[in-house]
Amino acid sequence: MSERALLCHMNILLADGSTADSTRAAGKPARLNIGDGSLSPAFEAQLAELHVGDRHSFTLKPADAFGEVNPDAIHHLDRARFAADMELKPGVIISFAGPGGAEIPGIIRDVAGDSVTVDLNHPLAGHTVTFELEVMQEL
Structure with a gap:
């Protein structure tokens, strides 16, 4: 085509x-x-x-x-990797640097203690x- x-x-x-x-x-x-x-x-x-x-x-x-949802695109990151003043709660979208400088949006799914669960799947x-x-x- x-x-x-x-x-x-x-x-x-x-x-x-x-x-x-x-x-x-x-x-x-x-x-x-x-x-x-x-x-x-x-x-x-x-x-x-x-x-x-x-x-x-x-x-x-x-x-x-x-x-489909790719479980490999869900990451558990340490709270220390984020700015101290950044609001981290479920539903918040954060931009991450991807290959070649592209921005990849990630959605926070959970925050438990010092662990932040971020989903990089398309919403x-x-x-x-x-x-x-x-x-x-x-x-």
């Missing part, structure tokens, strides 16, 4: 119907690159026939969306999600 991109407004809905994310809320459409390997084959298959003005809704299982990993797309532009 040749590479192309779609600029889409997108809502991501959880199984209970709640909105996990919306590009409309941010006022900035998402660029979806087709054919470069950044999207799962199942996601790309849903985009193949879409053009400007199209609206499309589809549901993907975790493996085809944001992946939507393990969830079946529904995507509602509106194609704004073909690139």
